[in-house]
Amino acid sequence: MSNRIVVIGGGASGMVAAIAASQRGSRVTIFEKNQRLGKKILATGNGRCNYTNVTMTKNCYNHPFFVESIFDQFSLDQTLEFFKDLGIYPRVEKEGKAYPTSLQARSITEALEREIHRLKIQVLYGQTVEEIEFKGDSFVVKTNQRQTNVFDKVIIATGGLALPKSGSDGSGYGFAEAFGHEVTPVFPALVKLNLDCPYLKETDGVKMETTVRLYQENKLVLEKTNDVLFTKYGVSGPTILDLSRKANELLLKQKRVFVSINLVPDYDKELLIERFMRLKQLSVYESMKGLLHQKLIHPVLKEAKINDQTIVEKLPINELERLISVLSDYRFEVLSSKDFDEAQVTAGGIKVNQVDQVTLESNLIPGLYFCGEVLDIDGLCGGYNLQWAWSSGFVAGRFASKMN
Numbered sequence: 449m450s451n452r453i454v455v456i457g458g459g460a461s462g463m464v465a466a467i468a469a470s471q472r473g474s475r476v477t478i479f480e481k482n483q484r485l486g487k488k489i490l491a492t493g494n495g496r497c498n499y500t501n502v503t504m505t506k507n508c509y510n511h512p513f514f515v516e517s518i519f520d521q522f523s524l525d526q527t528l529e530f531f532k533d534l535g536i537y538p539r540v541e542k543e544g545k546a547y548p549t550s551l552q553a554r555s556i557t558e559a560l561e562r563e564i565h566r567l568k569i570q571v572l573y574g575q576t577v578e579e580i581e582f583k584g585d586s587f588v589v590k591t592n593q594r595q596t597n598v599f600d601k602v603i604i605a606t607g608g609l610a611l612p613k614s615g616s617d618g619s620g621y622g623f624a625e626a627f628g629h630e631v632t633p634v635f636p637a638l639v640k641l642n643l644d645c646p647y648l649k650e651t652d653g654v655k656m657e658t659t660v661r662l663y664q665e666n667k668l669v670l671e672k673t674n675d676v677l678f679t680k681y682g683v684s685g686p687t688i689l690d691l692s693r694k695a696n697e698l699l700l701k702q703k704r705v706f707v708s709i710n711l712v713p714d715y716d717k718e719l720l721i722e723r724f725m726r727l728k729q730l731s732v733y734e735s736m737k738g739l740l741h742q743k744l745i746h747p748v749l750k751e752a753k754i755n756d757q758t759i760v761e762k763l764p765i766n767e768l769e770r771l772i773s774v775l776s777d778y779r780f781e782v783l784s785s786k787d788f789d790e791a792q793v794t795a796g797g798i799k800v801n802q803v804d805q806v807t808l809e810s811n812l813i814p815g816l817y818f819c820g821e822v823l824d825i826d827g828l829c830g831g832y833n834l835q836w837a838w839s840s841g842f843v844a845g846r847f848a849s850k851m852n
């Protein structure tokens with residue numbers, strides 16, 4: 449008798465889970481609420497799909513020890529080989545980010561779909577799973593289209609809450625809870641931050657590569673160096689996305705959180721003083737031209753409470769100190785982040801200590817598996833979340849396909 453497996457959700461992890469299970473001889477059905485597979489993948493990497501990262505380690509994730517055993521079974525190298533077999537060769541860019549050489553996300557979805565069709569996996573489009581019932585040795589799955597089907601194993605691959613218009617609306621949490629699983633609080637991660645800063649209109653559009661520090665009150669909690677983009681509402685860019693998880697985690701605990709941006713990463717205090725002294729005949733405003741983006745000069749002077757027409761050599765020492773401090777520590781309170789509509793990933797999810805670390809099978813319900821973002825696993829910006837989706841999907845599919 450063959451093993452009937454249902455994969456709920458035809459996103460990144462669900463497609464790979466279905467392929468892995470089918471390759472091992474199981475009869476696989478995917479229920480996907482959209483009219484196509486892998487809708488979210490099309491939005492990844494700005495439409496180019498940063499599908500993995502060649503510098504990845506377990507430490508790029510919130511639960512390093514949980515992900516480790518999954519990556520041991522379906523590693524970065526195995527992922528690259530898996531995709532090469534589908535015609536996807538990597539083009540590796542800055543910071544180890546890997547993209548398909550076509551630089552088109554659709555190449556990834558099309559390659560996976562081709563394999564799904566080759567393996568004759570049944571795909572039921574436009575079917576939203578609404579209920580899963582455990583009958584002791586089988587599962588009854590009901591959809592919005594009044595489909596009622598019976599399966600031996602269920603793989604929940606419904607994603608988290610990020611970009612809900614792509615189909616991931618958090619339904620997987622409800623299924624897991626109905627089976628007795630706990631879900632940790634979920635919040636947006638890899639997301640832009642809203643700042644309490646009066647100069648946002650003026651600085652909108654300025655982009656720079658620098659170090660940004662995250663503070664809880666006055667305590668430094670995290671720092672990252674990469675591009676930062678000033679926007680009308682606050683800040684964005686890879687540095688901010690990577691800090692956003694910690695920022696939201698602290699905000700959720702009602703802590704006060706601040707970001708501090710070094711506006712002069714090429715200068716230390718000594719060099720700044722030397723530069724101001726060379727230009728001591730100029731007004732402070734004029735002296736700052738060439739030091740940093742022009743749009744930042746007024747805001748910095750206002751923040752340092754310095755009259756921009758003051759001649760540098762007339763500037764009292766305490767004011768010069770204050771100016772230098774604002775330049776290297778331009779600090780504002782984080783009010784909130786953008787919500788799930790604009791987040792790349794969900795932090796939180798199905799608690800990993802109720803899921804087998806090797807097989808991804810539920811510790812509570814035999815035959816129930818989880819993969820991808822629905823679990824309480826998230827990674828940094830740069831290909832790590834898709835790598836988790838591929839690896840966890842592969843492992844869940846492979847173990848689900850094992851006959852008891």
Ligand SMILES: Cc1cc2nc3c(=O)[nH]c(=O)nc-3n(C[C@H](O)[C@H](O)[C@H](O)COP(=O)(O)OP(=O)(O)OC[C@H]3O[C@@H](n4cnc5c(N)ncnc54)[C@H](O)[C@@H]3O)c2cc1C
Nearest residue numbers: 457459460461481492493498577607615820821831833834
């Ligand atoms: C804008 C954006 C850019 C990103 N860029 C990158 C990147 O470049 N690199 C990277 O590594 N990661 C990136 N990510 C993150 C990455 O896309 C996700 O982590 C990954 O897609 C998660 O895979 P998943 O299979 O768990 O969930 P998803 O890909 O979200 O798939 C879940 C699927 O389940 C379906 N579904 C949900 N509920 C049901 C139901 N009840 N019945 C039937 N079907 C259901 C949904 O329609 C969806 O197709 C990005 C995310 C976003 C939003």
